[in-house]
Amino acid sequence: PAPVVAIVGATGAVGIELIRCLEARDFPISELRLLASARSAGRRLPFKGREVIVQELTELSFDGVDYAFFSAGASISLKFAPFAVAEGAQVIDNSSAFRMDEDVPLVVPEANAETLADAPIVANPNCIAAILTCALAPLHQRWSITRLSMSTYQAASGGGAEMMEELREGTRAHLANEDFEPQILPHPYAFNVFSHNSDLDPDTGHNGEELKVIAETRRILGQPKLPISVTCIRVPILRAHGIALNIRFEDHVCQDRIRDALSDAPGVRLVDDRALNHFPMPSDASGQEDILVGRIRNDLGDPSGRTTSLFIVGDQLLKGAALNAVQIAETLYERVAVK
Ligand code: A2P
DSSP: OOOEEEEETTTSHHHHHHHHHHHHTTOOOSEEEEEEOGGGTTOEEEETTEEEEOEEOOTTTTTTOSEEEEOSOHHHHHHHHHHHHHTTOEEEEOSSTTTTOTTSOBOOHHHHGGGOOSOSEEEOOOHHHHHHHHHHHHHHHHHOEEEEEEEEEEOGGGGHHHHHHHHHHHHHHHHTTOOOOOSSSSSOOTTOOEEOSSOBOTTTOOBHHHHHHHHHHHHHHTOTTOOEEEEEEEOSOSSEEEEEEEEEESSOOOHHHHHHHHHTSTTEEEOOBTTTTBOOOHHHHTTOSSEEEEEEEEOTTOTTSOEEEEEEEEETTIIIIIHHHHHHHHHHHHHHHHO
């Protein structure tokens, strides 16, 4: 019979996209179990022309489950993933709880599917790390990346449904000249740009998001010491992240070869029209499975020709979260089906 699939955090921004991705990609499912907090128990969410009733997450929620997607934050994953594993489910965890655990594969199928062992828990990477490595893997395989430097332009969806709502409400209030007190973010979000709201590490001055991007990108590319500089910034966009990136390779690489390599890369769409000044934008990337890559050019600041600049935009809820998680489940399921 087809697998039983559970989604923990089904009512959240990522949870809703997980339901949509499973439906759109026709993942084989005999039962879909939607789990959330007691607040949501009884809500109905659409799946394949039916309505599925949301249940409260408990320790007993995983009876008979084959694949359990977790997207309700790290503390829920730490507490409840062991119950899913004990019931024989394979957990695909969207939180940061297990990502640096050596026994837990951290997987972007386009970049490191070969590391996807048949482990009880598989970690879905941080959204920037997933979008970034999807574009970088085909370049790294050919030319060996020796250094990365980037700034991010991060959307509200990374902070969940509540942060998206704060952006909408704050924008409405701003346009109506009304007072608005932010609840989720430390600063006004509408018509503003600020340093990522994750906690600052007092020693390095880096925020938690920047440290995750560094550690996870290194792990996915299999380069534990790769030098990475990163500045993470929030921008008032709903659901697509941008990355302005500077890549140094071991040797000289011509921009045309990079463009050719990316035009053939799975999960990547080239948007690089210099004549029309049309490059990757959140408005084009939102709702798209492919990430968009463009503005590819040799860096004039490095006369040796080893450095390239480019711009990437990817849907944070899709390749940055739900889509990548479903692709992991598809890869796991294909292996079982082959056996
Ligand atoms: P609920 O909607 O019932 O609060 P987001 O990332 O968009 O903020 O979504 C978080 C998800 O995690 C939601 O589905 C939310 O459910 C769920 N969640 C939060 N706290 C708990 C909890 N204590 N038990 C189960 N699910 C939770």
